[in-house]
Amino acid sequence: MYFVAGATGNVGSQVVRKLSESGVGVKAQTRSSTGGKVAELQRLPGVEIVACDLMDKAGLAEALQGVKAVFLVCGNAKEQAQMEINVIDAAVAAGCTYLVENGTHAGYTNKDSPVEFGRHHWEIEEHLAKSAGAMKWTVLHANWFMSNHLGDIFGTLPNGAIVYPLKPEDKAQLVDPRDVGDIAAQMLLDSDPSKYHGLHLMISGPDVLTWSQIAALYTEELGRPIEMATCSEPEWVAAAIKGSGFEHWLAEAAAHNFKVIRDGGFLHTTSPQLLALAPPRRTMKEWIAEWAPRSPPPPAAQ
Numbered sequence: 001m002y003f004v005a006g007a008t009g010n011v012g013s014q015v016v017r018k019l020s021e022s023g024v025g026v027k028a029q030t031r032s033s034t035g036g037k038v039a040e041l042q043r044l045p046g047v048e049i050v051a052c053d054l055m056d057k058a059g060l061a062e063a064l065q066g067v068k069a070v071f072l073v074c075g076n077a078k079e080q081a082q083m084e085i086n087v088i089d090a091a092v093a094a095g096c097t098y099l100v101e102n103g104t105h106a107g108y109t110n111k112d113s114p115v116e117f118g119r120h121h122w123e124i125e126e127h128l129a130k131s132a133g134a135m136k137w138t139v140l141h142a143n144w145f146m147s148n149h150l151g152d153i154f155g156t157l158p159n160g161a162i163v164y165p166l167k168p169e170d171k172a173q174l175v176d177p178r179d180v181g182d183i184a185a186q187m188l189l190d191s192d193p194s195k196y197h198g199l200h201l202m203i204s205g206p207d208v209l210t211w212s213q214i215a216a217l218y219t220e221e222l223g224r225p226i227e228m229a230t231c232s233e234p235e236w237v238a239a240a241i242k243g244s245g246f247e248h249w250l251a252e253a254a255a256h257n258f259k260v261i262r263d264g265g266f267l268h269t270t271s272p273q274l275l276a277l278a279p280p281r282r283t284m285k286e287w288i289a290e291w292a293p294r295s296p297p298p299p300a301a302q
């Protein structure tokens with residue numbers, strides 16, 4: 001039996017899908033037992049929905065009984081460190097043999113990070129390294145998620161643009177979070193996870209793209225011009241709060257990613273062990289082909 005925390009999210013849902021496909025049993029954790037994403041997971045063979053808040057230590061202790069290995073991801077939240085630490089402690093107490101944790105950008109995962117969730121991830125990883133006992137563990141550090149571009153789809157594309165505090169030539173090696181999920185599931189299913197024990201592994205997608213190339217892909221897919229427009233960081237933060245419903249602290253923290261991109265910090269490749277295991281293959285062109293048609297039309301066409 002496997003346990004996936006954050007099972008309704010971008011990465012966790014794919015881990016559940018892949019584990020289910022391989023024929024093992026999966027406990028899929030979510031805070032709510034209703035909703036479309038839960039219903040989708042519930043339909044998968046071998047999947048049991050576990051409705052449990054990650055702050056509920058007693059609920060986690062019960063949910064982790066009989067579990068062999070754990071995938072741990074949580075959306076960025078003020079209580080993220082405590083929630084993930086609760087899962088780690090419950091996994092150790094239940095005698096789980098392996099845990100894969102979804103980290104963030106390694107470059108800002110530290111105690112004094114200017115990025116609040118970078119400090120949360122540091123606290124989680126410190127706790128994991130110190131408290132895992134006999135349980136093997138691995139931390140994954142993924143590149144800029146393609147799903148960060150949902151703001152283009154539902155926000156700026158109808159106005160003919162993607163808008164970021166970046167120059168058109170700034171670039172990253174974006175990754176589809178489903179590729180991160182595929183890798184994590186393979187690691188959990190590995191007969192000898194000790195070869196990944198204690199490692200911090202990097203994951204990137206197959207292509208390096210500039211923001212002007214991303215705009216060109218939208219142009220090609222939608223058949224109308226989409227330009228790459230540069231805004232200031234405060235403008236991006238304001239739009240993320242108003243348009244995407246980000247809390248202020250999270251928008252400020254997420255905006256730091258643009259400095260990292262400008263400095264070339266999202267050009268890392270995938271760790272060789274993971275390229276051998278399940279090389280990320282999904283491209284931004286494919287992601288755009290999947291999502292751009294769901295973007296509302298320009299105002300004049302409505």
Ligand SMILES: NC(=O)c1ccc[n+]([C@@H]2O[C@H](COP(=O)([O-])OP(=O)(O)OC[C@H]3O[C@@H](n4cnc5c(N)ncnc54)[C@H](OP(=O)(O)O)[C@@H]3O)[C@@H](O)[C@H]2O)c1
Pocket residue numbers: 006007008009010011012029030031032073074075076077078102103104105117141142143144145146148177
């Ligand atoms: N975005 C990027 O470019 C990027 C890159 C590398 C790493 N990361 C890291 O990846 C993680 C996010 O992964 P993801 O996109 O798969 O996660 P996600 O989809 O944002 O969230 C995963 C699940 O966590 C639960 N959740 C969300 N917000 C929560 C909150 N405030 N309190 C408690 N639970 C909450 C939700 O489940 P329920 O509602 O069903 O309970 C959600 O489905 C973060 O730790 C982030 O730092 C992100």
